[in-house]
Each structure stands twice: as structure tokens, then as C-alpha cells.
Amino acid sequence: MTDQTDTTRLFDRLNTLGPRAAAHRPWPRHVTDRTGWRTLIDDLDKDGGLALIGLWADADAGGVNVHAALRDETAGTGAVAVVTLPCPDGRFPSLSAVRPSAIRLERAIQDLFGVTAEGLTDPRPWLDHGRWGLRHPLADSPSPTDDSAAPPPYPVLPCEGEGLHQIPVGPVHAGIIEPGHFRFTANGETVVRLEERLGYVHKGVEALMRGQPVARAARIIARLSGDSTVAHSIAFAQAVEAALGLTIPPRAVWLRALMAELERLANHLGDIGAIANDAAFAFLLAHLSPLREAVARSADACFGHRLMMDCVVPGGVAPDIAATGPQRLLELVADLRRRFAPLVAVYDGKASLQDRTLTTGIIHRGLANRFAAGGFVGRASGRGGDARKSPGYAPYTDLEFEVPVLTEGDVNARVWIRIREVEQSLSLIEQIIRRMPGVPRGPDGITPPPLLRLPSVGEEREGMALVESFRGEILTWVRIAADGTVARCHPRDPSWLQWPLLEAAIEGNIVADFPLCNKSVNGSYSGHDL
Missing domain, CATH: 3.30.460.80 (NADH:ubiquinone oxidoreductase Nqo5 subunit)
Structure with a gap:
């Protein structure tokens, strides 16, 4: 940068x-x-x-x-x-x-x-x-507190009216998912208000980062939200590199983008199936889950980890792609194109499924603008921002891709944004593989080793990065201390700007549509709770 x-x-x-x-x-x-x-x-x-x-x-x-x-x-x-x-x-x-x-x-x-x-x-x-x-x-x-004293009850916002009743859900849920509490106020089946309470998976990430060597801090960031481990790692690495004025090897830049698109692809394939499943149409989940699994297995074969955790490090990347990786990924792209298009046609042609997703969970553009929402949430509501294009970062500035935008703002629009992004990611993976530079001679081809043993930098330096995850824009800010350790790091997951919009999306819908709205927004509990 x-x-x-x-x-x-x-x-x-x-x-x-x-x-x-x-x-x-x-x-x-x-x-x-x-x-x-x-x-x-x-x-x-x-x-x-x-x-x-x-x-x-x-x-x-x-x-x-x-x-x-x-x-x-x-x-x-x-x-x-x-x-x-x-x-x-x-x-x-x-x-x-x-x-x-x-x-x-x-x-x-x-x-x-x-x-x-x-x-x-x-x-x-x-x-x-x-x-x-x-x-x-x-x-x-x-300030220390008395552990023996019970915490005071959380004051839920009041909602008054004839015939209203409350439905508490969570923080423990029926599925194997992260904890969060949802308090519905409903009139019959119609939701009048939804109030969220999060923070149950607060891990003290920002405190853990203080005083850590850069390499150790990168491992902490990689575990902030497992489904976005690559994107968060890239954001942290770019922030550190900006602070220190580092330029990373060209091949490492392209390998990062390849990992990011594989991560985006896997998550979107899983989300589309899960949204359909929440509308009681398990067919799509059954057929899309193997596609997501194919992406995860390919990532493992190429980079040694299904989620590609710890593969992106400040200064470059840890592993190079396996020798057979490029050809395997080209075959994966061809296979996904062949198998994905018929499933899209099934979604588009199933009237009973469309009845559940069309006009359900609308997030209006004005509200999305007020929250600066990005990703599929913002783009389904008319916001065309994408950090890969604006402000932009390499190698995306040299790649050809479109940012899909719709204006309806409903569950269906958020599904279609995911579908179009799957198609764009398949194209990007092909472009990256065919244009990625080779490895230069010597041990520093993808990662300059000295950065992992960062010496004293002499004075405090600060860096910030904006990186596009599958959910939207990640903002990471870091201050490097004079001794080369992390003095302060703030990783802002897109979920901070998107979770509140779920409360607006469900208002006026029926309780049974909450799983659809929730999964279509798909906020990260862990990434939000820090």
C-alpha cells in the first residue's frame, strides 16, 4: 500500500x-x-x-x-x-x-x-x-468486581400494546451454532420487535493482542472468526505491512487472493443451501453441501488446511500452493460450473421456495446506507461497495470481475447476490491461476523470513487495512510499538454493521421466517464478540 x-x-x-x-x-x-x-x-x-x-x-x-x-x-x-x-x-x-x-x-x-x-x-x-x-x-x-454477586438482569427494551407476547430464543440454540439471545415481541405470529443480545463468545481478543510479537498476533487474528480466517489474516497482514512500509513478494499477493476466493466460494455455497433448508427445502442443502466440501478438500490439498488457517502471515504467505494445486483448482472450477448452474435453476423455478424468500426480511436501502452495510447484505439493498475495487488492493486492481447489486433488499435478493458472487469467484480463481507469477529464486519467494522475527522499529507506527471478506468489508487497525510488538489492534468484523439490520429485517414478518432472515444476513457471533 x-x-x-x-x-x-x-x-x-x-x-x-x-x-x-x-x-x-x-x-x-x-x-x-x-x-x-x-x-x-x-x-x-x-x-x-x-x-x-x-x-x-x-x-x-x-x-x-x-x-x-x-x-x-x-x-x-x-x-x-x-x-x-x-x-x-x-x-x-x-x-x-x-x-x-x-x-x-x-x-x-x-x-x-x-x-x-x-x-x-x-x-x-x-x-x-x-x-x-x-x-x-x-x-x-x-476495576475488579465481586464474582460472588449475581449480575443484574439485562434491561430489555419495553414494547407495549394489546395482545403482545414475548418469545425468548437462545443463547443456546437447537443447532450446533454459536450463542446469541433473541427476544421477540409478537402479536400472534407477526413480529413487532426483535432485540438481540450478543457478547456470549467474547474472548478478550484485543487484550490478548497487546504486547504480542507480530507472528503470534497473526495466529490470534486467524481465530477470530473461523469462516473468515483468510480475510481477517489478510486484513491484519496488510495493516502491519502498511504500518511498516513493507512490500510483499508478488506471488504472495496472488496466493492471498486465491485463498480469499476459495474461502468466499465455500461460504456462499454453504449459505445458499442453508437458507433453502431453513425454508424446509432440504434438496438444495443436500446438493450444495458436497460442493462446499469439494472446495474445502481442494483448499486442504493446495495449502494444507481446509480453512487455510495460518496460511496468510504478515510479509507474505506461509505455504506455497502444492505443485498439483493449480490444475486441481481448474478442474474444481469446471466441475462447480457444471453442477452449480442446475441447482440455481432449481432455486429459481421452485414456486414454493420463492414464496418464502420473495419480499421476506426486507432491509431498505436508506437503512443499509445509515449502517454502511457491505457484503451481500449491502449489495442486496442497493449498495455497490466492494473493498477489492474501492479503495482497492492488489491483485484485484488487475483482475476483471463485477460486483453484483440488487435493490429489493429481501432474502431472495441476498440469495441472488451470493449466487452471482459464486460465479464471479469461479472466474477470479481461473484468472489468478493463469496469471500468478512464478516463485523467484532463493528462500524469500513468498515470505521474507525476517518479518516473523520483527526487530525493534524505533518508534510507534500505525497501519489500517480494508479487506473484502465473504460477509463484507473488514477493517483492521494496528499500532506497532517501538520494540516491534503489537501495542494495539482493533479488528472490526462486518457483522458489527449487519447484526442490527436483522432486527429491522424481521419486523412485520412472521416468527417462522426468522431462520430465513437470520441465515440470509448470517452475522458472525465470534467475529462480533471479540
Whole structure:
């Protein structure tokens, strides 16, 4: 990555808010004060083209700093920047009134750092369920809590009206899935309100990352959300490489993209079958599951791991593709094309299945815009963003592919976006295999070994990356300490921006349609809970 120096409307604005941090790459980070932060809030309130794509905090000797990542979606350049507000008094003005996507992110900041978001529209705890044994674990001085005291009941939002009843679901579910609690308020079978409570698989990832060598931190990130292990690993690696100004070997760039498309392919094939199964049409799941299995087995044969976990590392990739891998993947693509198209025709021609997915679980474009939703959720609701194209990163800038976009915003649209992305991934895999450069001579063909034993870098450096996962855009921000270890890392999974939209999608639908809506959004519990 290189520094973004283009003059855009977003950058012009931020130059008026405060000075630019010198060691932040590839996009600028500006440090502002409360006046500048309130100016930012005003800009977000009146300008729909400014998207909030991340919000996190970190602590240093001066107190807690809150960072907001922004993208100008009207400039056509994919301009990205970060605004930082130091909070020496432990308080900052909330963004939640103008960007509802900030609500859960600010609740998490309050839980983890103990700072107060002034004016937060929903100040309840989010990740902290009262079971940690301490409060504010990422603050300079966490506060111990009494483990023997039962945590207070979680205050569910009230919903009043004649004939309403509540249906609690989870956190333990009937299937082998991650835990999350869903509280339905319904009138008969019609859902009036859905409220989610997540955080049950909080692992303390951000605390685990602090002080870790880069190689160890990469292994932690790879386990944040197993179905996106490649995408999260690429995002972390790109952030580290941006911070340190590293250029990785060309073959490693292409191998990363190959792994990412295999990961995208496997997940979309599984999701399409699972959505149909939730509509009681098990036929598609039965036929798509072997296709997903074929992708996983090919990944294992090519890279030594079905999920390709730990295959992407800062500086490059750990394994090269097996000698027989390229031919195997070309055969896989041909086989999937032959077997996938008839299954798409079955989905498209089954009236009883279409009856369950058409006009079900609609997420309107305006709401998707307010949450800056990406992936199949955003693209099914008219948002055409894709980090592979904008801001873009290699090798996708040299590859030909389309980003499918629909406007209906229902379950059916989210299925069709997945179908079209399967087709695009098959084409991308072919292009990558045929154009991927060979391995240069010497031991450093795909991974420069010195990076895994990172020496002192002399001063703190910061890097950020935006990478497209199968769910959508991952944002990873990292600060490398002077001794070469990770001082702070924040990995923002797309699920943070998409889980809240499920609450809107199910409203007005029947309870029996919740599995369809839920699977069509398919938020990650683990990736969200950190």
C-alpha cells in the first residue's frame, strides 16, 4: 500500500479539524478536539455521503483516545480517513444520534475502556455481561468486581400494546451454532420487535493482542472468526505491512487472493443451501453441501488446511500452493460450473421456495446506507461497495470481475447476490491461476523470513487495512510499538454493521421466517464478540 495523497472533499474537511498523525498509513489520521469532533457530528448529520466504517478506542499515558474511520462515498475515489479525539476526562460526544451503527460500537468502548459516550442513545452494557471478574479490561487500571454477586438482569427494551407476547430464543440454540439471545415481541405470529443480545463468545481478543510479537498476533487474528480466517489474516497482514512500509513478494499477493476466493466460494455455497433448508427445502442443502466440501478438500490439498488457517502471515504467505494445486483448482472450477448452474435453476423455478424468500426480511436501502452495510447484505439493498475495487488492493486492481447489486433488499435478493458472487469467484480463481507469477529464486519467494522475527522499529507506527471478506468489508487497525510488538489492534468484523439490520429485517414478518432472515444476513457471533 502507498499513502493516499489525493485531495478530496473528505480530506479537505479533516484538515480543518486538527493536525495529521505522522506515522499512520496508508490513509491519514487527524487528531481533533471536542469542537472538531462536534463538527464531525454535524457533518455526519447533514451529509449522507459520509459513511462511518469503524469506531474504536485505545489507551495511552494521556488517557483514552477514540477513533472514527470515515469514507467519502460521494467522491468516487474511495477516500478513507480516521479522526481521533483524545478523552483525558474519560468522556466523548456520542455519534449514535446521527449514525445508529455507532450505538453498539460505543457501548463496547464503554465496556472495555470505561469512557462515557455522552448522549449515547442506548447506554446499556453490550459485551460486558457482568461475568468477567473485572470492569473495563482495556483501561489502564481495570476495576475488579465481586464474582460472588449475581449480575443484574439485562434491561430489555419495553414494547407495549394489546395482545403482545414475548418469545425468548437462545443463547443456546437447537443447532450446533454459536450463542446469541433473541427476544421477540409478537402479536400472534407477526413480529413487532426483535432485540438481540450478543457478547456470549467474547474472548478478550484485543487484550490478548497487546504486547504480542507480530507472528503470534497473526495466529490470534486467524481465530477470530473461523469462516473468515483468510480475510481477517489478510486484513491484519496488510495493516502491519502498511504500518511498516513493507512490500510483499508478488506471488504472495496472488496466493492471498486465491485463498480469499476459495474461502468466499465455500461460504456462499454453504449459505445458499442453508437458507433453502431453513425454508424446509432440504434438496438444495443436500446438493450444495458436497460442493462446499469439494472446495474445502481442494483448499486442504493446495495449502494444507481446509480453512487455510495460518496460511496468510504478515510479509507474505506461509505455504506455497502444492505443485498439483493449480490444475486441481481448474478442474474444481469446471466441475462447480457444471453442477452449480442446475441447482440455481432449481432455486429459481421452485414456486414454493420463492414464496418464502420473495419480499421476506426486507432491509431498505436508506437503512443499509445509515449502517454502511457491505457484503451481500449491502449489495442486496442497493449498495455497490466492494473493498477489492474501492479503495482497492492488489491483485484485484488487475483482475476483471463485477460486483453484483440488487435493490429489493429481501432474502431472495441476498440469495441472488451470493449466487452471482459464486460465479464471479469461479472466474477470479481461473484468472489468478493463469496469471500468478512464478516463485523467484532463493528462500524469500513468498515470505521474507525476517518479518516473523520483527526487530525493534524505533518508534510507534500505525497501519489500517480494508479487506473484502465473504460477509463484507473488514477493517483492521494496528499500532506497532517501538520494540516491534503489537501495542494495539482493533479488528472490526462486518457483522458489527449487519447484526442490527436483522432486527429491522424481521419486523412485520412472521416468527417462522426468522431462520430465513437470520441465515440470509448470517452475522458472525465470534467475529462480533471479540
